[in-house]
Amino acid sequence: MSSLEEVARRVGVSTATVSRALSGRGRVSEATRARVRAVADDMGYVVSASASSLASGRTRSIGVLVPLMEQWFFATVISGIAHRLSADGYDITLYNVTGDPAQRRRLFDESLRRRRVDGLIALSTELDAADARELRDLELPVVGLGTPRTDVPALRVDDVAVARTATEHLIGLGHRRIAHIGLDRPDLGAFDVPTLRWRGFHEALADAGLRPASLAPADCSLDAGHRAAMHLLGADDPPTAVFATSDEVAFGTLFAARRLGLRVPEDLSLIGVDGHEMAEFFDLSTVAQFPHRQGERAADAILSLVETGTLPTDLTLPHRLIPRGSTVPPR
Amino acid sequence: MSSLEEVARRVGVSTATVSRALSGRGRVSEATRARVRAVADDMGYVVSASASSLASGRTRSIGVLVPLMEQWFFATVISGIAHRLSADGYDITLYNVTGDPAQRRRLFDESLRRRRVDGLIALSTELDAADARELRDLELPVVGLGTPRTDVPALRVDDVAVARTATEHLIGLGHRRIAHIGLDRPDLGAFDVPTLRWRGFHEALADAGLRPASLAPADCSLDAGHRAAMHLLGADDPPTAVFATSDEVAFGTLFAARRLGLRVPEDLSLIGVDGHEMAEFFDLSTVAQFPHRQGERAADAILSLVETGTLPTDLTLPHRLIPRGSTVPPR
DNA sequence: CTGAAAGCGCTTACAG
DNA sequence: CTGAAAGCGCTTACAG
Numbered sequence: 001m002s003s004l005e006e007v008a009r010r011v012g013v014s015t016a017t018v019s020r021a022l023s024g025r026g027r028v029s030e031a032t033r034a035r036v037r038a039v040a041d042d043m044g045y046v047v048s049a050s051a052s053s054l055a056s057g058r059t060r061s062i063g064v065l066v067p068l069m070e071q072w073f074f075a076t077v078i079s080g081i082a083h084r085l086s087a088d089g090y091d092i093t094l095y096n097v098t099g100d101p102a103q104r105r106r107l108f109d110e111s112l113r114r115r116r117v118d119g120l121i122a123l124s125t126e127l128d129a130a131d132a133r134e135l136r137d138l139e140l141p142v143v144g145l146g147t148p149r150t151d152v153p154a155l156r157v158d159d160v161a162v163a164r165t166a167t168e169h170l171i172g173l174g175h176r177r178i179a180h181i182g183l184d185r186p187d188l189g190a191f192d193v194p195t196l197r198w199r200g201f202h203e204a205l206a207d208a209g210l211r212p213a214s215l216a217p218a219d220c221s222l223d224a225g226h227r228a229a230m231h232l233l234g235a236d237d238p239p240t241a242v243f244a245t246s247d248e249v250a251f252g253t254l255f256a257a258r259r260l261g262l263r264v265p266e267d268l269s270l271i272g273v274d275g276h277e278m279a280e281f282f283d284l285s286t287v288a289q290f291p292h293r294q295g296e297r298a299a300d301a302i303l304s305l306v307e308t309g310t311l312p313t314d315l316t317l318p319h320r321l322i323p324r325g326s327t328v329p330p331r
Numbered sequence: 332m333s334s335l336e337e338v339a340r341r342v343g344v345s346t347a348t349v350s351r352a353l354s355g356r357g358r359v360s361e362a363t364r365a366r367v368r369a370v371a372d373d374m375g376y377v378v379s380a381s382a383s384s385l386a387s388g389r390t391r392s393i394g395v396l397v398p399l400m401e402q403w404f405f406a407t408v409i410s411g412i413a414h415r416l417s418a419d420g421y422d423i424t425l426y427n428v429t430g431d432p433a434q435r436r437r438l439f440d441e442s443l444r445r446r447r448v449d450g451l452i453a454l455s456t457e458l459d460a461a462d463a464r465e466l467r468d469l470e471l472p473v474v475g476l477g478t479p480r481t482d483v484p485a486l487r488v489d490d491v492a493v494a495r496t497a498t499e500h501l502i503g504l505g506h507r508r509i510a511h512i513g514l515d516r517p518d519l520g521a522f523d524v525p526t527l528r529w530r531g532f533h534e535a536l537a538d539a540g541l542r543p544a545s546l547a548p549a550d551c552s553l554d555a556g557h558r559a560a561m562h563l564l565g566a567d568d569p570p571t572a573v574f575a576t577s578d579e580v581a582f583g584t585l586f587a588a589r590r591l592g593l594r595v596p597e598d599l600s601l602i603g604v605d606g607h608e609m610a611e612f613f614d615l616s617t618v619a620q621f622p623h624r625q626g627e628r629a630a631d632a633i634l635s636l637v638e639t640g641t642l643p644t645d646l647t648l649p650h651r652l653i654p655r656g657s658t659v660p661p662r
Numbered sequence: 663c664t665g666a667a668a669g670c671g672c673t674t675a676c677a678g
Numbered sequence: 679c680t681g682a683a684a685g686c687g688c689t690t691a692c693a694g
């Protein structure tokens with residue numbers, strides 16, 4: 001015997017009424033609703049997710065596509081998403097997207113087709129036109145966060161402005177030989193985060209009549225930052241200031257500087273991006289972007305899309321310069 | 332019309348046969364199976380998660396209870412879990428457990444009762460007898476990881492041994508005034524991780540005929556470690572060595588030492604626990620415990636419990652001393 | 663090896 | 679406001 005049926009029997013109403021009373025959809029008299037609630041609570045009854053999903057077509061679960069969940073930034077975004085979703089009674093299903101194309105195919109062709117989620121948040125995941133079409137065919141709403149500009153709507157910080165802010169901070173302090181550790185030789189037609197930061201860096205320098213001292217390639221990890229910085233700072237005539245594309249890259253740069261006997265900020269000014277919790281301890285200047293809040297905003301957006309079919313009007317994410325001891329005028 | 336029905340119609344067999352062919356359960360001739368597969372692939376057909384779950388009682392999803400997912404340690408464990416689960420076609424549902432008792436009640440009384448998952452991995456979450464009973468009533472298999480000793484089976488590192496290893500390393504170097512930054516005044520009846528590490532620390536000192544120089548309280552975060560260390564190291568007659576209960580606490584200690592003008596390792600030897608990626612850059616000695624692998628092991632265990640009803644025989648997790656530059660003999 | 667049919671536990675038009 | 683009943687899309691004994 002189904003439990004809903006048991007509740008109905010005990011209260012003396014139909015299963016339809018119990019369903020309405022418990023879900024809040026459809027009209028039920030206040031008295032009936034109260035009795036149903038009381039009996040259900042007493043029995044410890046909760047609707048079965050799969051039965052409810054099958055009948056209603058809604059799962060009350062949101063999927064999150066995430067590339068590197070060990071990184072502080074993504075872990076913090078996910079925490080923000082979870083915080084907001086659980087407040088609305090939604091579950092969160094994690095899909096770890098690796099670089100492996102076969103795994104990615106399986107994700108799109110199988111996992112998402114199983115319809116276990118009502119909507120999707122894609123974190124820094126590149127969705128090409130085919131992906132976007134597939135999601136549209138599945139009628140699966142998506143919201144991106146830090147995704148390159150594609151056909152799917154996305155929340156974004158203005159990464160060009162972020163990079164300009166950081167770079168102009170260094171210029172304003174009097175630096176003239178400024179290097180970037182982030183993306184090298186970007187595809188100028190691209191709109192991914194590292195490319196946009198590269199662009200902002202170049203624009204700020206150009207506006208000031210400066211040319212980049214050098215550009216060291218690195219992805220966003222500590223390790224890559226460290227390697228790039230060892231290379232950059234170990235060369236002849238190193239820059240007096242570095243704009244790192246993330247705080248983790250900046251940490252790597254810090255370790256490299258220390259190993260090379262360069263002092264920060266005396267010999268080298270350094271600024272990152274993110275507002276990493278450890279940046280404060282390193283006394284690292286940064287452009288903060290509040291990832292926990294970003295997660296909440298992304299959750300708001302996907303819930304709005306799933307429940308009302310509309311997106312919040314403002315999809316812009318804030319950022320803020322936080323100057324600390326790692327950036328000073330050059331000697 | 333249901334899609335399974337559509338596949339059946341196209342192949343010219345019953346839906347029962349399609350179901351068997353696609354799931355691999357029950358006998359189907361190889362020829363039939365191949366035709367069904369081909370048509371299903373061609374149509375892009377994938378079973379509906381909710382329909383399949385409702386009919387079979389299995390969700391192919393595992394829930395993960397996690398207290399602090401922003402922390403590197405937990406994020407890395409989850410990544411290991413996800414890696415292993417996705418290889419077996421299982422989804423992962425994240426349940427963020429906060430300190431809020433109401434949220435915790437909701438988790439047990441509602442979320443888990445919805446039966447959206449086949450099993451549960453509890454990360455460092457204290458499950459009391461009532462929780463364990465509730466899970467048993469729900470017939471929801473659980474495996475703990477880093478959970479205090481309770482009624483639920485759990486994978487564990489031997490935390491007493493971990494702490495002994497770290498402490499004996501310091502003693503072996505010749506230190507006599509050794510402090511612990513971790514738990515202060517533990518409940519000696521408890522078996523949670525910080526308490527066990529506290530115990531190992533004390534045992535190692537006692538065996539060497541030493542007494543703890545001091546004990547500074549801290550939870551496992553960078554911030555708490557920093558605060559505790561400022562207090563401990565700023566006092567008269569500071570210790571010559573510190574055993575920090577985690578690498579993040581050790582980082583906080585490192586920042587505190589720097590702020591107080593103490594040099595590591597010249598003025599202070601320092602060792603942590605975890606094997607944090609950043610420990611290498613800080614040249615921090617540590618007792619590594621391989622969280623990614625822990626996640627995989629936990630996933631293995633819950634899958635085994637869900638699918639065969641048995642646990643792997645060995646639930647012990649390894650650890651290993653990694654001596655680095657932060658620990659040297661005292662002056 | 664395969665099919666007919668019941669059933670998993672809900673939700674939701676439809677009718678009153 | 680409430681109920682009878684169909685239906686959501688599968689799985690699985692049962693029978694052959």
